[in-house]
Amino acid sequence: MSSPFKPAARLPAVLVVDDEVRSQEALRRTLDEEFEVFTASSAEDAQKIMERETLQVLLCDQRMPGESGVSFLKRVRSQWPDVVRIIISGYTDSEDIIAGINDAGIYQYLLKPWQPDSLLMAIRNAAELYRLQAENQRLSLELRTSSPVLRKRVEMKYERVKREFGLDGLTRAPDSPLGPICDLIAQVAPFDLSVLISGESGTGKEMLARAIHYQSRRADKAFVVENCGALPDELLEAELFGYKRGAFTGAYEDRIGLFQHADGGTLFLDEIGETSPAFQVKLLRVLQEGEFRPLGSPRPMTVDVRVIAATNRDLETEVREGRFREDLYYRLAIVPIHVPPLRERPMDIPLLVERLLAVSQGALGKSCEGFTPEALACLAAYRWPGNVRELQNAILRMLALSTGPKLGAHLLSPKVLQSGTDGHDDTDLAAVGFAGTLQERVDALEARVLKETLIRLRWNKTRAANELGLSRVGLRAKLVRYGLDGDKSGGAE
Template structure:
């Protein structure tokens, strides 16, 4: 059974040397307050030292000390407590001293009216609560700025790690190392950069690394895929538009260039834009200004442009399908991202990192890849590059029912690729281009045998059944071609 605690009432300390006056005050206040009554300043001092008192109601004329003198001491020791004087004498000097020295909240005259007294103390309780809330918020605001600044700095450092050059997975002999060294050199300077390479090689990661290593790192990094939209929509996305500029433009909207002001804009697949749009883009790069659709005046913008394409733009410039002046505006520095097949030495390390990410996505932990699976991954040319490798690993993980991902989980197109870990005296010798028909047929037979054995996890009975061979015949062929499980 849940017990809901009753909220605590505000605490009032009544100081009056007349017992009847104390009782009258208690009866008036006890429904709305927790009331303590005392007859002297000494008793009041002891209460204040043990209880959290929000309001003091103190008689002005008391034996040995006046109410103003006592409340002056309270103000020094407990400044948050609201102080009220109750007096039957209208002495102007007492009132002035109470306000100036004791900092009293209210000066009430005897005889008091119960309704007026209760209303005054209820208001005082609200004032005290608001004062406490104000102090708490002021303290939070004083600490919030450095705390928030630290949190922003920590997130910024995390972003730099996750999207910087350190996130580019590569081995000491990787072709990516030269590219990363070049990025390191050109990133601090406000130069336009053109990144070339096949789809899925990580051109966007290079663009982010350039941004987060530049002086604009604390400003926006904005992405627009130029090949996905027709001209009018692409123009609206990049430059924005005013209300009524076209059908469906019900309100003003800022474009990507305006959003990236002070930072970096990444124009992916710039080679897919039309000649008409290239003219408009050229103006932004030359003049540093653009005109939103439907706007009367252009807007200035300070943006670093990083573009990317899988096209060979130099050839397209020569063919007249891409503007030469725009090309040279974009390609102040040109970076080429190597295809995954050109850095096969990175594949085992890259596959391991992608597997870690895939386990988080699917929530399915495994111990890693078998040696045979890694050899097959390294041998495949990966026309879809890193994106294709990532999809293949997700597929393997989804299909797996063992702690380690074996080669039998790979797609057939990958299994049919000769493995790179074979010795010069076996399968690679059989694939010589100058061999005769017999040699080439044997090479093909060996490749089919190996692919079938891997798919059946080297179960000879299942493989022999599929190939129409006896178990003994299959074993002889495996011995002939030197095919063994890795």
């Protein structure tokens, strides 16, 4: 019999270089569901791996025996310039890293102790950057060498990108709270107004920012992203404003900052609420005057950049309590947009799981026929404190662990499984006590106990039958009677 799955496509490859085995393993556990992870304990070992493997991202610790991370990444840049380079270290190494960040071509600097979600997002962005760089190189070559007919096809690809990242790419139901937000975006996007997007982590604030960019007159220019909460002030200033040769020890050549990279386009500043008051003053000047001064430069530079900021904090409260500058807040929040959490838009979940499953199948190179009814019920009932990001991770997990044609409830984590009985079921115990004949109430209660037990035991029918004192035949008959036998790909019999 032929396999129901496609041959697995190779995942993006990441090389982790760290001399501490425990740190290596922690990084591998965080990344290995979405990436092919290689590990090395030294620059010498990493060099050997890079000579035989095709890598997209290199994640390197700064402090290693023999050779520092920055020194190794400088060599990597000359031999493998397309590999996206990320360095990870503590605040104490920031001066050395700033000095070498240009020569090494470092894409991002991550601080210890790192958070799994932040690290995973950084590696995802780096892998996407690698893919986009390769795609841009290919499209540029096609545009230079192709016939007019082929050139038209390349331009059509660009239009498809605009549709994917514009308002049409935002998944929402007709009655979703995102509907009015999308209407507002359509109104304000054509105008160069600063937008402040607030909402919990994982709600899709960056996607909304991209939609604004691709609905604006700047859509054919750069969309540049910086996480302000990931860097100390001195590194953030160097990243955004750049520096001149000789600005500090190790600054051997000029470095262009992200404001210059975004000139004519859009700069998205995520986690703006994490910045210090001192840095807020410098950012305010850029927004007010449209100019900034690179480190070590005697003259300011002028740029034309639209700034979109995002935060998961209540900035109005931060202003009242003196932790965020009031003048900067009003400069950023000309158009404030609040993204509701996923628990406040349950009508979007069925559409989201369908789209995220398609994305996950592409990422893992593995296909399936969809979800069982029980799995969909649990996904819809859970409150998703991590919002869309948590939902995406749950679907990736289900697909990776699946062995059948459909994704069953048994593939979900215990906390999501338990959500199926958290008061969203038609057989809620409160309802059982107030309606129907005695037999109807007893039947409803029995159905509820059966479903709670199956969910808790991950749909293992043998264990459920033993716990409830039923034979397997008796349990199966009750499941058929109450319509609970739909999870054909579920747990063990």
